Amino acid sequence: MSIRHGLLALLERGPRYGSQLRTEFESRTGSTWPLNVGQVYTTLARLERDGLVAPDGEDPAGHTLYAITDPGRAELRQWYERPVDRTNPPRDELSIKLAMAVGAPGVDIRAVIQSQRHATIKAMQDYTRLKAQALAEIESGRSGERDDLAWLLVVEQLIFQTEAEARWLDHCESRLVRLAGPADRGAEPTPSQATTTATATTATAATASASAAATDLPRRARTRRG
Secondary structure (H helix, E strand, C coil), X not given: CCHHHHHHHHHCCCCECHHHHHHHHHHHHCXXXXXXXXXXXXXXXXXXXXXXXXXXXXXXXXXXXXXXXXHHHHHHHHHHHCCCCCCCCCCCHHHXXXXXXXXXXXXXXXXXXXXXXXXXXXXXXXXXXXXXXXXXXXXXXXXXXXXHHHHHHHHHHHHHHHHHHHHHHHHHHHHHHHHCCHHHHCCCCCHHHHHHHHHHHHHHHHHHHHHHHHHHHHHHHHHHHC
């Protein structure tokens, strides 16, 4: 996660102080990646050191304001244009856990998979409910439409991510069955696999519906303003 560039993006909208940046960052991302004030000010100090932001006076309450500089704007533009590097993926605890569980004495790897599948499906259902709430907020006009739309994009990414994880867990279990001994290969598919497929299908349909609704938002907003 690039906190550095996230803060630059917020500062492009005007000078801000540390706590204000933290609040706006969490509003945009639905507090998916919470920040603490110390983290924000440490990042601001590095941005100032690199010439990407500069102090810009104080607000009436005495908070030090920071503004983006021209080099900061150039860095932000490059960040938007540059694809996210996927050649060095971050460590994934679940992948490491399953890799270590293969052949580990006394570990039932299929039990590990089924336990994780249950947790993943629950997370997918929770994210789907959050998506419905974000859509309701946008359509009602009760809060900032821009922030709610930003949160909607984030939560839909989380839904797709958990859906992919659930399908990967199904694949892992199938792979283990195929590579197991003859006695194990005759086992019936686990009920959890059918549950995963049904839940993933439901989540995909809900996400598609949300995406269609999000696409239609500008038109509905113009209709309301008209």
